[in-house]
Amino acid sequence: MSSRASYLASASALAEACAGLLDRVRAQTPLVQCLTNHVASGFTANVLLAVGAAPAMVDIPGEAGVFARIASGVLVNLGTLAAGQPEAMREAAAAAREAGRPWVLDPVAVGVLPVRTALAAELLERRPAVVRGNASEILAVAGAGPGGRGVDAAASVDAAASAAARLAGRTGGVVAVSGPIDLITDGAAVARVANGHALLTRVTGAGCALGAVMAAFAGVAADPFLAATAASVVFGIAGERAAARASAPGSFAAGLLDALAEVHPAEVAAQARVETA
Amino acid sequence: MSSRASYLASASALAEACAGLLDRVRAQTPLVQCLTNHVASGFTANVLLAVGAAPAMVDIPGEAGVFARIASGVLVNLGTLAAGQPEAMREAAAAAREAGRPWVLDPVAVGVLPVRTALAAELLERRPAVVRGNASEILAVAGAGPGGRGVDAAASVDAAASAAARLAGRTGGVVAVSGPIDLITDGAAVARVANGHALLTRVTGAGCALGAVMAAFAGVAADPFLAATAASVVFGIAGERAAARASAPGSFAAGLLDALAEVHPAEVAAQARVETA
């Protein structure tokens, strides 16, 4: 794609493209359907509203597929699989795939836990535009590791790089590995995002919400590689901005929402710490 | 009703009546049962605690009906219909109706989505004291429109006025249409509430929480028309107060809870922007 070639030409071109995508999210207010865990659902919806998207948590059988056809993007997060949710996730992923809507798979704690591990394997066949997880989760989904203990990332991002590339090859989409430095790959191109702050690991559902932001950005972008990269950059910069004003997790969480609403595309272009390879 | 005649006599009489009802909520701590979506449940409970009510999220079959008989008011919100919740909602609505407890129906995203649309039609037969929704939802419930996309309000409040009046005629209760100016009607009297702030649309579950506040006010009021109006006024004033101190959604949400706890009935009487027709 020529547009991808242009923003992969340099780090500053990629930073500009991320900024442009934030602008587009705010102009178009993508409708993001979330099938997600009950722990993070409220925070996730607030993150989407803050960044400029419209959340809709439609997650039951008989409705999830209907809605996926009209959503701009869809998040499927396996954190807590309430009764009925797996069926709704199958519906949503299939409908999104059929309707050509991008969907994001977040395989929380896959590897250790049998129900979600089987479901993740099945959902991968529906070819998510983005798979987002920590290194342990990506290794487990790719069949290259035992998974972590819950939301921890025991493995390092670099250790997951080749598994991520292989997994992207299988889905035909993008794989995003979250960590101190996020890695995004489609199997060929690689972006590394250094934005972020350690306090993000002290707010429950921060990673889950990032997956939803990726779905929002994918809903207005032609290229999920750029969408996942821009979401990581914007979320990370908001985290840095919140950490500049709050040093403890309660006020940081509120400040993160504030920062997501306030951050200007020009600041994104200037503050993005992103590299391509 | 002579009391209604008295507070419909003038805008200031209605404002005074709203203030008096807030006072009564704080004195009586109504017990509000919520059967609501997993996205808004925590925030809704916090809103109820802040305003002076006692939340109880009893939402499973075998318990919902038992509890509805002892609750002061009941909220049934169709936002996410987890497995078992529809049955629990039927129980609660039937028990509330039988025991003479006021209950509030919030038909989130009805119209677009088939499961909740059928359930809303069925629950309406249990004659909710209040139906609360945005214009698109009220039009859809009244059979006069296709519904919106999730929690958005594509249609305008005025466009829903006559559908709201018809719907109130059917239920024998009150219909409240939320928007930049809220409209409350029982099919004859109409109140319009101009209090509120745009930041309320950037906090997930704000509308859902307003429905719960209506159930709290209905739990201490003889007249659901006054209850729905007072809840809209108090919630809107709290939003204005929070917006005076916070300009972004994270700190606004915390400030909204603060304001609901701090707002004094005398301020409600002075700051209410309400009209009757």
Added chain:
Amino acid sequence: MSSRASYLASASALAEACAGLLDRVRAQTPLVQCLTNHVASGFTANVLLAVGAAPAMVDIPGEAGVFARIASGVLVNLGTLAAGQPEAMREAAAAAREAGRPWVLDPVAVGVLPVRTALAAELLERRPAVVRGNASEILAVAGAGPGGRGVDAAASVDAAASAAARLAGRTGGVVAVSGPIDLITDGAAVARVANGHALLTRVTGAGCALGAVMAAFAGVAADPFLAATAASVVFGIAGERAAARASAPGSFAAGLLDALAEVHPAEVAAQARVETA
């Protein structure tokens, strides 16, 4: 146990032991599995992250038992029993018991409501390390009272003291009664904790989150009596600290998370208001 004898020797020895346990939580980051209600789950996870533990909300059949074997501690909270959760709770309690992992039972609103009352009776057979509730709930679980109305505590802590001791005798564990002054007993020793603040009753899920903190502390302590006492002391001091900076519930809730992250063990030792008998 000689260690227990040493920290029961005086209030200051007990305060020091509580401080030492907070230190240990932060050093060891216990993995706390929560099977809890959808109202409090996000806040509970944030409380655990703030205090220094790692939450994992694994609560579905087929996964709950698997995870309980690797968790440091497990919380089973009956607040909203979503479809599948009761079965998952049976799995988790049985697995925790078998694997020798401490687990905490929070019998929310037991007594009034039939489904959870039967489940609590059944789960008690799995011998929780800690049962935590308000006075009405503890009386109901012990078979000595009708229960309260939801999360309210109609009965007083002192009135529940002998029921708590009897209940501890039955489970072989510890019973913690929350109230203005918390009471913790194993049937022989008794601790009373005066730390805390009235604003804690205005934040939904504060009591539920305290149960999770008890599971975290029990995960790094040999003695659940000390774990429950230390959790009450630390949580109460964090509440006092938050109340010193915020007088309304929205900012208090954020401040509580901040305080849980910031409070230093030396402050715990100095500010603990604890007595033994």
